[in-house]
Amino acid sequence: MSLRLQFLHLVALASFVVLSVTVSLAGSVTLRWSAPGDDSLMGRASRYDLRYSMQTITSANFGLATAAVNLPSPGLPGSIQSARIDALQSGSTYYFALKTADEASNWSRMSNVIPRVPQEVVGVEIDPALRFSAPWPNPAREGAQFRLELPGPMRVQVVVFDVGGRQVRTLLDEARGAGINNLAFDLRDQHGARLAPGFYLVRARLGEAVITRRLTVTR
Numbered sequence: 001m002s003l004r005l006q007f008l009h010l011v012a013l014a015s016f017v018v019l020s021v022t023v024s025l026a027g028s029v030t031l032r033w034s035a036p037g038d039d040s041l042m043g044r045a046s047r048y049d050l051r052y053s054m055q056t057i058t059s060a061n062f063g064l065a066t067a068a069v070n071l072p073s074p075g076l077p078g079s080i081q082s083a084r085i086d087a088l089q090s091g092s093t094y095y096f097a098l099k100t101a102d103e104a105s106n107w108s109r110m111s112n113v114i115p116r117v118p119q120e121v122v123g124v125e126i127d128p129a130l131r132f133s134a135p136w137p138n139p140a141r142e143g144a145q146f147r148l149e150l151p152g153p154m155r156v157q158v159v160v161f162d163v164g165g166r167q168v169r170t171l172l173d174e175a176r177g178a179g180i181n182n183l184a185f186d187l188r189d190q191h192g193a194r195l196a197p198g199f200y201l202v203r204a205r206l207g208e209a210v211i212t213r214r215l216t217v218t219r
Contacts, residue, residue, distance in 0.1 A: 027088035027118045027165045028203075028210065029096070035075045036100055036108070045074035045100045049107070050083055057097045057113050065097070074100065087165040088118045132158075132204040132211040139216035140187060146202070146213070148181040154207040158183060160215075161201045168195065171202075187217055 029052075036045055051057060051065035072081050088094055095115050100108045131149040138144065148156065158171040168189045185202075187195050200215045 030084040032082040157205040
């Protein structure tokens, strides 16, 4: 099996092809590829091994890189698949590479390596009626509020991360209808403890869009 990472709208059935990469300030990278076959153009592969690291990945150190979790099972050759990696450090360069195994646990050669820097760019066009406001007040001492404006019903997830990429609180994770929704944050973590002063990232995943806001907590 031969794997190749590219940025082309090309479906090579026996190769690994990234169609798009989505990144956000909260540190999320999504890779999309076309599935290779178990034997060139035939059959299904058995499993994937997607790795990422802040160091350039080579065939020699592939096994030392961090293994991505929750990967999909390989689909039919040429089918489009994806995986999202969260809690990356914003502004740092990460390298991604993948291998595929067949049912006899024979592994392919490593794909070429894709470097990416998570930042406040989202690889989907955001509906102009879709908004997640900046927090107010900001800096915040006792609490902060956000406003969500949704053009239609969708799944909404709002999560707070510290600057190290660690998740500290889920503010919302449910389906919401169209319209304006106000969201209050009491500046406490998932266990009810007050957040330490500092900078935090609040990521709103609104359907397929991701919007991230920065919040400063003071005491």
